[in-house]
Amino acid sequence: MKTIPITKLVPGMFVQSVTKQTGSIKIKNQGWVKTQAGINNLIKAGILEVEIDPDKTLIDSVPEKDPIATPTTKIKRDPWQKINSAEQEMGKAKKLYDEAKTLQIKAFKDIKAGRDIDIAPFRELASGFMDSVFRNQDALACLTQMRQKDAYLLEHSINVSILMGIFAKHLNIEKDTIVELTTGALLHDIGKIKIPDEVLNKPGRFTDDEFKIMKMHSLFSKEILEDSGLTGIAVDIAGMHHERLDGKGYPFGKKGDEISQYVRMASMVDVYDALTAERVYKAGMEPIKAFKILKDGCPDSFDPVLLNKFIQCIGIHPVGTLVRLSSQRVGLVTKSNPGAPLKPVVKTFYSAKHSRYTEVKDIDLSNKKTVDTLESAVKPKEYNIDLERFYKNSILS
Numbered sequence: 519m520k521t522i523p524i525t526k527l528v529p530g531m532f533v534q535s536v537t538k539q540t541g542s543i544k545i546k547n548q549g550w551v552k553t554q555a556g557i558n559n560l561i562k563a564g565i566l567e568v569e570i571d572p573d574k575t576l577i578d579s580v581p582e583k584d585p586i587a588t589p590t591t592k593i594k595r596d597p598w599q600k601i602n603s604a605e606q607e608m609g610k611a612k613k614l615y616d617e618a619k620t621l622q623i624k625a626f627k628d629i630k631a632g633r634d635i636d637i638a639p640f641r642e643l644a645s646g647f648m649d650s651v652f653r654n655q656d657a658l659a660c661l662t663q664m665r666q667k668d669a670y671l672l673e674h675s676i677n678v679s680i681l682m683g684i685f686a687k688h689l690n691i692e693k694d695t696i697v698e699l700t701t702g703a704l705l706h707d708i709g710k711i712k713i714p715d716e717v718l719n720k721p722g723r724f725t726d727d728e729f730k731i732m733k734m735h736s737l738f739s740k741e742i743l744e745d746s747g748l749t750g751i752a753v754d755i756a757g758m759h760h761e762r763l764d765g766k767g768y769p770f771g772k773k774g775d776e777i778s779q780y781v782r783m784a785s786m787v788d789v790y791d792a793l794t795a796e797r798v799y800k801a802g803m804e805p806i807k808a809f810k811i812l813k814d815g816c817p818d819s820f821d822p823v824l825l826n827k828f829i830q831c832i833g834i835h836p837v838g839t840l841v842r843l844s845s846q847r848v849g850l851v852t853k854s855n856p857g858a859p860l861k862p863v864v865k866t867f868y869s870a871k872h873s874r875y876t877e878v879k880d881i882d883l884s885n886k887k888t889v890d891t892l893e894s895a896v897k898p899k900e901y902n903i904d905l906e907r908f909y910k911n912s913i914l915s
């Protein structure tokens with residue numbers, strides 16, 4: 519436990535208790551500080567000092583040593599490359615996303631027909647994802663949030679690939695390696711096509727036998743990729759994304775140093791996307807809750823240094839998240855702000871106070887003139903908001 523002045527409290531920290539105050543507030547529930555607005559309320563209530571649990575803190579304030587990047591792996595941006603705004607990039611990003619779906623469907627068909635997969639278009643797509651992420655990552659990031667409940671298998675691999683690209687860029691990993699990482703992520707679950715539908719799509723818990731069958735998918739993925747001529751990082755990701763650092767993962771039970779940094783990244787991103795995904799039988803989890811589950815899995819399952827970097831990279835409210843502001847305006851996060859994760863740009867289009875749609879307005883929470891603050895992430899269902907409708911009407915493009 520560590521005692522800190524309230525001025526040092528930041529969102530993502532876990533508050534255990536109040537240690538000094540001018541009033542007589544009792545924190546009933548210990549928990550994570552989610553927003554700056556929450557901290558401001560504590561300050562207003564006269565809280566001067568709090569006790570935090572550093573082990574539970576989601577974002578460490580001291581940057582740790584970069585586990586992968588070295589000065590020689592820094593990416594040099596192509597001089598001709600134009601950096602787009604998210605709006606400009608959205609059209610290209612949507613096209614890539616659709617291409618990814620078409621490619622996945624074709625690969626499923628190929629495997630079912632006993633053919634190998636043609637890897638070249640996947641590499642090209644992975645390279646396209648990477649270029650889009652470098653032009654403006656917010657466009658593809660936004661698409662990872664627009665999920666269709668019944669397209670999980672298809673969208674999960676695409677989303678893991680995009681998130682891996684964004685994460686790898688954040689870690690300054692060199693471009694050739696990013697293409698390998700995103701290709702591996704695109705195909706990491708391809709072996710699921712060999713799992714019987716009744717097991718694959720079972721909504722409840724697996725029986726022991728079903729779980730044994732399900733666990734085979736990463737082995738199948740590895741075999742399919744090897745048969746299709748892939749080697750190296752991409753095959754490692756496909757075969758080992760369910761391995762865990764303590765050796766309790768599958769299919770090989772590898773542990774510690776036997777699991778590369780790239781596979782560690784993929785295993786984390788895979789779980790993050792699975793938890794936050796909207797499914798037919800469950801609502802998607804808020805990113806902050808998914809981060810907590812991953813944090814609880816450190817260091818037994820996941821690498822704490824990498825997780826910390828992943829949280830910094832994705833942010834507590836990623837692009838595409840529906841949020842409510844203190845003015846009770848509701849909108850989508852459309853631009854991340856890595857320096858101040860709680861002050862993104864939000865496109866508002868709904869009033870929670872009046873329960874009606876409003877004029878679309880961009881609010882930059884980092885602008886000094888903006889008085890609005892981010893209150894919390896909300897579910898579209900809370901306000902009966904049809905996100906898909908706004909998406910189709912190109913609110914973001």
Ligand SMILES: [Fe+2]
Nearest residue numbers: 706707736759
């Ligand atoms: Fe998997």
